[in-house]
Structures are given as C-alpha cells and as structure tokens.
Amino acid sequence: MDLTILYRGPLASCDYDCPYCPFAKRRDTTDRLRADRVALERFTTWAGEQHEDRLSVLFTPWGEGLVRSWYRRALVELSHRPHIQRVAIQTNLSCRTDWLREADRDTVALWCTYHPGQTPHDRFLDKTRQLTSLGVRFSVGVVGLPEHREPALRLRDQLPEQVYLWVNAAEGHTYTDEQAAEWTALDPLFPFSRHPHRSAGLPCRTGESVISVDGDGTVRRCHFVRSELGNLYDGSYRTALAPRPCPLTECDCHIGYVHLETLPLYDVFAGGILERVPRALPDRPLLPLIPTSRTV
Numbered sequence: 001m002d003l004t005i006l007y008r009g010p011l012a013s014c015d016y017d018c019p020y021c022p023f024a025k026r027r028d029t030t031d032r033l034r035a036d037r038v039a040l041e042r043f044t045t046w047a048g049e050q051h052e053d054r055l056s057v058l059f060t061p062w063g064e065g066l067v068r069s070w071y072r073r074a075l076v077e078l079s080h081r082p083h084i085q086r087v088a089i090q091t092n093l094s095c096r097t098d099w100l101r102e103a104d105r106d107t108v109a110l111w112c113t114y115h116p117g118q119t120p121h122d123r124f125l126d127k128t129r130q131l132t133s134l135g136v137r138f139s140v141g142v143v144g145l146p147e148h149r150e151p152a153l154r155l156r157d158q159l160p161e162q163v164y165l166w167v168n169a170a171e172g173h174t175y176t177d178e179q180a181a182e183w184t185a186l187d188p189l190f191p192f193s194r195h196p197h198r199s200a201g202l203p204c205r206t207g208e209s210v211i212s213v214d215g216d217g218t219v220r221r222c223h224f225v226r227s228e229l230g231n232l233y234d235g236s237y238r239t240a241l242a243p244r245p246c247p248l249t250e251c252d253c254h255i256g257y258v259h260l261e262t263l264p265l266y267d268v269f270a271g272g273i274l275e276r277v278p279r280a281l282p283d284r285p286l287l288p289l290i291p292t293s294r295t296v
Contacts, residue, residue, distance in 0.1 A: 039215030109275035141166035196252035207228035
C-alpha cells in the first residue's frame with residue numbers, strides 16, 4: 001500500500017513571535033514535551049516497521065520541531081528506511097543544519113518558511129546555502145503580507161534559481177487583482193493560495209491514500225476534518241481507507257487542497273508533494289481549474 005501520512009503530535013511551542021500565528025513564543029511544559037517525544041518515538045518505530053507498505057511522511061507540528069532533538073532524530077532514522085519514499089517537515093529553519101549529514105539526502109526534505117522580522121535575513125539565507133551545499137531538497141516561502149514583499153523579493157534574488165519560493169495568502173487577508181499580480185510575479189502558483197477552494201462533495205485523496213495522525217495514533221482523513229477513521233497502532237484505520245468526497249465547504253490550506261483531485265497540483269508537484277517542490281515552475285501563472293468560493 002502507498003500511503004502518505006501527515007503527523008502532528010502534542011508539540012505546540014515555537015521560538016518565534018510572529019504576530020499572525022497563535023503559537024508564537026508559546027512554551028510547552030516539561031510534561032507536554034515529554035509526551036510529544038514519547039508519541040513521536042512511538043510513531044517513528046511504527047513507521048519504520050511497515051516494510052510491506054510504501055510510506056511518505058510529513059511532520060506538521062504546530063510549533064517548531066527541529067529545535068527538538070527527537071524530530072531531527074526521527075527524520076534521520078526514517079530517511080534510511082527503504083520503504084520510506086519521503087520524510088519531510090515544516091520548519092522555520094532556526095535550527096542548525098549539520099545533523100542532516102547523517103540523513104539520506106535522497107529521502108529527507110524540508111519545507112522552510114521565512115519570517116521577516118523574526119530572524120536576520122542573512123542568517124536565514126546562510127541556512128538555505130547550507131542546505132544547498134548538503135544536497136538537501138527544500139522549498140522556501142513567506143506569508144503574503146505587504147511588509148513581507150520587499151524581503152521576499154530580496155530573498156528570491158539571492159536564492160538559486162532552482163529553489164522554489166512560494167507565497168501563502170495571509171489568513172483573513174484579501175488581495176486586489178493588482179496585489180495578487182505582484183505576488184504571482186514572485187510565485188506563479190500564488191493563484192492557488194489566493195482564495196479558498198470549494199471542496200464540498202469533491203473527490204479528495206485524503207482518507208484513501210493520505211491520512212492525518214495525531215500523537216495518540218488517532219487517524220483522520222486530514223487535519224481539518226475531525227471525524228475519526230480508526231487508530232494507527234491497532235490497524236483499525238485500514239478498513240476505513242476508501243475514496244470519499246470532502247465534507248467541508250471549502251479548503252484554504254496548501255497541505256489540504258494539494259490533495260484535491262479536481263486540482264492539477266499532483267502533476268505540478270510530482271515527486272515533491274510533501275516538501276512543496278514543484279517538478280518545474282510554469283512559464284506563466286497557473287490558475288485553478290474550478291471556481292473558487294470567494295472573490296475580491
């Protein structure tokens with residue numbers, strides 16, 4: 001079985017203070033950190049033992065995972081398992097990068113977010129250069145706020161051409177056509193992020209070949225649908241895997257709508273779905289093929 005797993009444990013602390021994030025500068029208690037470590041190690045052990053399956057894993061912690069040794073260790077360990085096709089994590093890249101020398105660079109990958117004002121520009125850029133030197137697959141992106149535009153343009157100018165720089169539409173923020181065009185000039189795929197996508201009743205890979213798993217092993221179709229499919233560790237989720245339409249009105253997060261079968265993003269990101277690395281950027285803006293649910 002080919003299965004993509006989005007894992008999110010109890011961790012909810014971050015070392016950054018982004019004003020647009022509810023988890024900014026949040027500190028987990030010692031007990032919560034211990035619980036997160038135990039849960040992650042349990043998941044890593046389980047994933048490492050599924051030799052008859054082909055797994056791809058994306059860690060999507062609410063907080064910053066790579067400042068914790070157990071997340072770095074999990075990526076290294078899973079990267080060396082032959083049945084793991086890809087293991088990736090969302091990160092602000094505030095951690096050191098030398099640990100990646102121990103990982104299989106053909107399997108490990110990073111989805112990196114640049115937060116201007118939270119880290120010096122040159123420090124972040126230097127981290128991306130370290131990743132390039134190590135041969136690690138990665139993408140870099142920003143939240144599309146007006147104050148982030150100049151730093152993003154500067155970063156795009158300094159990154160290697162082959163490194164994709166994505167732009168996420170800011171939550172609750174609307175864009176005029178002129179503003180959207182400016183962001184699209186930086187990221188030809190920004191039109192997919194600009195509006196939430198109508199998803200109700202539409203086919204989605206989640207719940208069939210993509211699942212979400214929490215620290216207790218509870219399996220859901222995705223992070224945004226709360227109904228349970230079973231538990232990872234007792235295997236009860238397997239009988240629930242099946243094609244099913246989306247029950248929500250809309251989907252506005254990349255880690256959700258990328259799996260909608262009505263969008264062409266599996267072709268766009270072929271080979272790089274989890275780390276958000278496209279096969280090749282289009283020569284012109286690529287627009288969603290179905291109507292969106294909100295207009296400016």
